[in-house]
Amino acid sequence: MQPVIDIHIHIMPLHMIKPPALELIKRGRKNFAEIERYSSEPKAFLSLLDGLGVERAGLINYVSPDVIGFTPEVNDWIVKYCSVAPDRLLAFGSVLPGTVSDPGKEVDRIVKLGIRGFKLHPPHQLITPNSYRNGNRELAAVYARAQANGLPVMIHTGTSIFPGARNVHAQPILCDDVSVDYPDLTIILAHGGRPLWMNEAFFLVRRHKNMYMDISGIPPRNLLEYFPRIEDIADKVLWGTDWPGPGVPEIEANLKTFRSLPIREDAKRKILYDNAARLFPLRR
Ligand SMILES: [Zn+2]
Secondary structure, rough: OEEEEEEEEEOHHHHOHHHHHHHHHHHOOOHHHHHHHHOOOOHHHHHHHHOOOEEEEEOOOEOOOOOEEOOOOOOHHHHHHHOOOOOOOEEEEEOOOOOOOOOOHHHHHHHOOOEEEEOOHHHHHHHOOOOOHOOHHHHHHHHHHHHHHOOOOEEEEEOOOOOOOHHHOHHHHHHHHHHOOOOOOOOOEEHOOOOOOOOHHHHHHHHHHHHHEEOOOOHHHHHHHHHOHHHHHHHHHEEOOOOOOOOOOOOOHHHHHHHHOOHHHHHHHHHHHHHHHOOOOOOO
């Protein structure tokens, strides 16, 4: 069976999450106790991945003190979690301007610590991706240090229904500036702008050499409706599920539906594995 890299899974410090946000995650998730176990036992989570044929997973974490409850300590938490198998578990972390004294330096610190990908979550962090153009110098420092460190930056695009999320920051087109100003920065538009702005994401991925997207959070059965020309950008699309986010089916069902879609086999292989393997090479 073709190996898989799921670049967008939420293994997070559940103890930090504010009650209304946790309620939304729990709702409709009969197996929440299992999710609690996976979130505290990396070895149990690795055996789940083994059973599903998932070779590697990007574990998404970000600082969001006001909306979700995550403090800058998420970075240290996820690196420690991933240290059991750093080649298979890719730690994603973040630096939010205003929460540390020197955000540029903090980027350097988390890279040294073992963070493999950077996550910006504008609607949960209440930050506009291109606000460095209006004076947010700390955000400019974050992008500059991420670019200098070769740290890929995943930016959430598309709506969020978490209490307190502000979707005005969630439009993919706001990331156009970032690729113009930081052309060597690898950017992954999470969720391809779903469900409102897929055309913007498709345009940006084609326009910018280092702009990619993941298809997490998009029900695979709707994927071709959302991205009818996905084969045209097959070199720039990454597989992800967003599990166990609200409304996301189990990883296995997601994979099965994706594999059954009428998409060329070589495009499926690139999306499921090759593109992510290239962006996140093994460290030997
Ligand atoms: Zn997510």
